[in-house]
Amino acid sequence: MDESTLIERARAGDEAAFGELVGRHQDRVYRTAVRLVGSEDAYDVSQEVFVKAWRELKRFRGSAALSTWLYRMTVNLSLNYLRSTKRETDRRERYGPGVSEKPPAPGAALEEDEFKTAVWAAIDSLPERQRTAVILHRFEELPAAEIARIMDLSTGAVESLLHRARSSLLEAFRSRGLGPPDRAGGEG
Numbered sequence: 001m002d003e004s005t006l007i008e009r010a011r012a013g014d015e016a017a018f019g020e021l022v023g024r025h026q027d028r029v030y031r032t033a034v035r036l037v038g039s040e041d042a043y044d045v046s047q048e049v050f051v052k053a054w055r056e057l058k059r060f061r062g063s064a065a066l067s068t069w070l071y072r073m074t075v076n077l078s079l080n081y082l083r084s085t086k087r088e089t090d091r092r093e094r095y096g097p098g099v100s101e102k103p104p105a106p107g108a109a110l111e112e113d114e115f116k117t118a119v120w121a122a123i124d125s126l127p128e129r130q131r132t133a134v135i136l137h138r139f140e141e142l143p144a145a146e147i148a149r150i151m152d153l154s155t156g157a158v159e160s161l162l163h164r165a166r167s168s169l170l171e172a173f174r175s176r177g178l179g180p181p182d183r184a185g186g187e188g
Helices: 003-011 015-037 039-059 066-085 091-095 109-125 128-139 144-151 155-175
Strands: none
Touching: 003 015, 003 039, 015 039, 015 066, 015 128, 039 066, 066 128, 066 144, 109 128, 109 155, 128 144, 128 155, 144 155
């Protein structure tokens, strides 16, 4: 069944249709929450996203994709959670695999671990909006236009956030004497 039909059925109170929508989107909602709040709290944030989505589905206008609406909720609820709890999560859990896609050369595991630690520290040091844009772009592989809809910004503003974040990350890498900046995965 196509998504628009499921949305209409869920709006009419069809819990099975809503369950199908949850099934289609739960992995990316959870994955985004893990990167923003850590694995320990991502399940709770994800559940809160879908409870809120169920309550507010009638207000979903459909001017953006349902995935965009859910990403926006996930980002907002995750950031609210972080602000309210002032929790610091393990960077390895938040950013997980994908920081460096190349496996380390034999004997280079320590160097790779130090590099990843520096990447996580640099990402954590970014201002909240830059960090959010980087997570959505780099880890969720979303284009700037979609991030703009999620963050309620213009595409140009998101591109500017990504540019400033990239510059800050490059400077952090250079100041730590790290190798070529493209080891961080290029785009940001």
